[in-house]
Amino acid sequence: MEFPAELIRFLKKADRVSVLTGAGASQESGLRTFRDAQSGLWAQYKPQDLASPEAFASDPKLVWDWYAWRREAIKGVRPNPGHYALVEMENRTPSFTLITQNVDGLHRFAGSRNVLELHGNILRVRCADCGTFAEEWGDDTESVPRCGKCNGLLRPDVVWFGEALPRAELESAVVAARQSQVFFSIGTSGVVQPAAALAHAARNNGSVVVEINAEPTPLTPKADFAFHGKSGEILPELVKAVWGI
Numbered sequence: 017m018e019f020p021a022e023l024i025r026f027l028k029k030a031d032r033v034s035v036l037t038g039a040g041a042s043q044e045s046g047l048r049t050f051r052d053a054q055s056g057l058w059a060q061y062k063p064q065d066l067a068s069p070e071a072f073a074s075d076p077k078l079v080w081d082w083y084a085w086r087r088e089a090i091k092g093v094r095p096n097p098g099h100y101a102l103v104e105m106e107n108r109t110p111s112f113t114l115i116t117q118n119v120d121g122l123h124r125f126a127g128s129r130n131v132l133e134l135h136g137n138i139l140r141v142r143c144a145d146c147g148t149f150a151e152e153w154g155d156d157t158e159s160v161p162r163c164g165k166c167n168g169l170l171r172p173d174v175v176w177f178g179e180a181l182p183r184a185e186l187e188s189a190v191v192a193a194r195q196s197q198v199f200f201s202i203g204t205s206g207v208v209q210p211a212a213a214l215a216h217a218a219r220n221n222g223s224v225v226v227e228i229n230a231e232p233t234p235l236t237p238k239a240d241f242a243f244h245g246k247s248g249e250i251l252p253e254l255v256k257a258v259w260g261i
Contacts, residue, residue, distance in 0.1 A: 017253045023241050026198055026224050027258045032111040034196035034223075035102060036189075036214050037247075040203025040230055042118050044248040045096045047089070068177040072144065076169050080160045083172040087138055095126035098202070101251035103127040108259055113192035117204060117211050119174050132185045132192070134211055136174035144171045186210065193218040202228045202247050206235035215239075 027033070065071050066082045103126050106112040114131045116123055119138040123131050141161075142149045145168030153161035153170055161170045175181055189211075193199055199218035206212050206227075215235055219225045227239040228247045236242045243250050255261060 017243075017250065019254055019257050020241060023224075023226065024258050027254075030109065030197040032196050033105065033109045033198045033200070034113045034115065034189075034192040034214075034218065035105075035200040035202060036193075036204060036211060037102075037114070037116045037118060037123070037202045038204025038208075038211075039118065041096075041098055041116075041247055042093075042120050042122055043203070044098060044246055045093050045122060047093045047120055047122075064177050067174075069179065072169075072171060072176075076160045076171075079171070083138060083174075087172075090120050090138065093120065093122065095122045096248040098246075098248035098251045099123060099126035099128070101255045104255050104259070104261060105251075106130065111195075113189070113196075115189045115192065115211070115214065117208065132189050134175070134181050134185055134189060136172070136182070138172055138174055140173035141170045142173045143168045145169070149173070181210065189214060190217060193223070194221045196221075196223045198226065199223045200226045200228065201233075201235055201239070202251070204229065204233075206233035 066079055072079045099122055102114060102123070106114065106128060112130055114123055114128050116131060116133055117135050119133065119135050121137050121139045140149060141153060143163035143166060146163060146166045148163055148165045150161070150163065150170055162168065163170060193214040194217050196218050199215055201215045204211065206215065215225050216238070219238060225239045227233065227235055227242040228250050229244060230246065231244060232242070
């Protein structure tokens, strides 16, 4: 694949690069999206019945079982070449921030270090009452595990419908976007707020915006460079074109 010489020049010179990834990056690893995963037993439920504070309060066992099932599904998934290409990009960029809307932990699994998880991480659990994180919990399938500190119910450490994004991560993401010299939007529709605003914040502060997505999005006309296809194919080729690896 041929890349514009101007983009290659920008990346070679850039000291500050930020990347936003969405569901498309994980789908290329074979991981189904939230709604795609609602098959079989789970197809009868609305998303709000499985992923909201109200749903957990009403039927904590149902919600816990849904996320336990999804955690098991993720254990069989591995990062794809796009994930590893971003690790290589981070290794060669003095200041690199990876912002993700995904909760699967695949970026960290691949080796990315400076990762901001805007929607949390499904592989972590915390107490619904006191917020304490649990490193491990029992295998009892009859009830929802409880916090060892306050005996509250444990819940997945993800952002549910009706909940705000974690403030520290969102603020750090905004700062990284505004300070970036090059900003990538990868595998995301560009419409889910507030993450969708990050590319515009970067652009408004002079950053070069690069979109990599399976199909055009509302961001496409405003991006400086847009590539449509699989990020797992495009990113490794881009890294090779810039750094020869």
